[in-house]
């Protein structure tokens with residue numbers, strides 16, 4: 171089956187020069203843009219300008235009654251907005267969104283399409299990639315421009331067959347980096363023969379641009395060809411999940427607890443701590459696996475990627491898979507009774523001690539401050 175897919179992709183090898191611009195799927199829910207959409211507009215802008223002066227970063231907005239979101243996309247760096255609106259697209263459906271985005275890609279031929287690695291992005295991107303006969307790199311943590319340097323690197327340093335890659339190919343490609351093998355190595359992936367190049371990117375990893383109030387750009391209204399018959403699912407009710415209520419991604423302060431809490435009741439102290447400092451509760455996977463807290467709180471490679479202003483790691487050792495989800499936090503405070511725990515190496519403030527003594531002391535200080 172994979173052989174057939176590969177053949178199909180090779181047959182689909184396209185005139186790469188027909189593709190231009192970087193698109194960001196600007197995910198919105200209830201008429202509000204997701205943070206990751208703004209982060210990707212920032213990253214898309216950086217890539218676009220590295221490719222060429224006249225390459226644009228464009229936001230792709232899909233929904234209904236969402237005209238107001240174009241302004242926010244422009245304020246964060248989008249130079250154009252492709253707007254696809256229809257009452258049938260008011261709520262996300264896999265069928266509906268896949269169909270209309272594929273239509274827009276066929277018509278406007280973006281060179282790169284980025285999606286947030288959210289539930290919706292992870293659902294959409296592979297379907298669209300398959301329909302476009304192109305590749306997709308999921309869960310990227312880094313993107314770079316220029317394939318040729320990669321090919322040179324691969325030729326010198328690996329035994330891979332690079333004969334099908336043309337180092338003089340003038341087209342620009344992106345090198346997509348993602349953790350592999352449980353975070354123990356970083357894989358670099360390219361998409362040399364087909365377009366668009368597609369990636370899902372973890373929330374919290376890329377930088378937003380500074381907001382420029384009043385920035386404007388072109389809005390291109392794309393008429394979707396869609397009927398109710400195209401959508402095989404019907405939304406009966408939308409129930410907010412615990413994950414949305416937790417909102418780790420957008421939190422400015424996170425207080426996370428790990429196995430060092432000893433048992434589930436330790437999270438009562440972490441909750442008290444979070445309430446005091448205005449943060450939300452996170453956790454390591456060990457605490458989730460022990461059944462002490464719901465997975466929606468988990469930070470890390472198989473949980474949520476976060477980038478708060480302050481991250482408190484309480485009784486967490488700092489395994490690579492946990493670090494993968496929080497190491498870009500602005501300030502990391504580790505509370506651990508083991509001075510040699512790996513988390514201490516990346517912590518800005520390392521407090522060596524029993525968390526059951528340290529956290530109440532911080533809470534007391536807070537009250538007295």
Ligand code: FAD
Nearest residue numbers: 428429430454455456470471472473485486487492507525
């Ligand atoms: P431990 O490693 O057991 O650390 C507990 C720490 O608490 C120790 O450092 C100890 O010194 C300290 N401690 C103990 N008592 C106290 C006390 N009273 N006061 C202060 N400190 C104390 N992990 C994640 O977190 N997120 C992920 O997304 C994730 N994904 C994974 C994906 C894969 C494919 C794999 C293989 C693993 C993944 N893991 C993930 C698991 C990860 O490898 C670690 O097992 C896990 O992070 C350990 O959790 P922990 O730090 O809470 O526990």
